Amino acid sequence: MAMVLSRLGALDLDRAAALHAASFVPLGERAWTRQDFAELLASPGVAGFLLEIEGGDAGLALCRIAADEAELLTIAVAPTRRRQGAGSRLLQAVVERVRASGARSLFLEVAGDNEPARSLYGSWGFAPVGSRRAYYRRVSGDAVDAIVMRLSLS
Numbered sequence: 393m394a395m396v397l398s399r400l401g402a403l404d405l406d407r408a409a410a411l412h413a414a415s416f417v418p419l420g421e422r423a424w425t426r427q428d429f430a431e432l433l434a435s436p437g438v439a440g441f442l443l444e445i446e447g448g449d450a451g452l453a454l455c456r457i458a459a460d461e462a463e464l465l466t467i468a469v470a471p472t473r474r475r476q477g478a479g480s481r482l483l484q485a486v487v488e489r490v491r492a493s494g495a496r497s498l499f500l501e502v503a504g505d506n507e508p509a510r511s512l513y514g515s516w517g518f519a520p521v522g523s524r525r526a527y528y529r530r531v532s533g534d535a536v537d538a539i540v541m542r543l544s545l546s
């Protein structure tokens with residue numbers, strides 16, 4: 393199974409929006425538009441990665457690096473491509489990029505009920521450092537707590 397990782401660029405906005413929608417709409421979250429991706433990719437310190445498996449779009453990840461801290465902005469793997477290591481491959485790309493920049497901490501927020509993502513982050517050594525009450529507002533109107541996690545890179 394051939395995985396090809398590349399940098400997410402300004403020509404990939406529609407692919408990014410499609411991947412994001414396929415992953416987050418089923419979770420009841422708002423899909424990011426191509427405009428959202430355009431603005432993020434144009435903002436300082438943001439880097440994105442796109443993963444293809446056997447020639448098809450399989451996943452993406454975006455991070456923002458600011459001085460000695462970085463944040464995982466999003467990570468998503470197409471539903472048909474899960475549990476094949478794609479999420480880990482994308483997270484590895486982010487961690488390598490952040491480490492190379494000299495940042496010492498990688499933060500993220502994850503919904504308390506998102507077991508697959510919490511499990512992925514736990515397997516990478518992220519540890520919970522706090523929570524934000526009712527941080528996610530689902531399309532249904534439900535509010536869900538976010539857990540803030542941190543990976544130490546020092």
Ligand SMILES: CC(C)(COP(=O)(O)OP(=O)(O)OC[C@H]1O[C@@H](n2cnc3c(N)ncnc32)[C@H](O)[C@@H]1OP(=O)(O)O)[C@@H](O)C(=O)NCCC(=O)NCCS
Pocket residue numbers: 415416467468469470473474475476477478479480481501502503506507508509511512513515
């Ligand atoms: C979270 C997500 C990115 C994981 O992608 P993935 O490609 O399936 O992850 P991997 O195959 O690399 O899994 C790596 C490890 O994560 C954990 N994991 C991943 N999915 C899991 C699940 N459904 N249940 C339990 N553990 C899971 C396992 O430890 C797994 O290792 P294993 O397969 O050897 O047991 C994917 O489920 C997704 O896109 N979800 C929707 C979007 C989302 O929630 N993004 C994160 C928002 S904070």
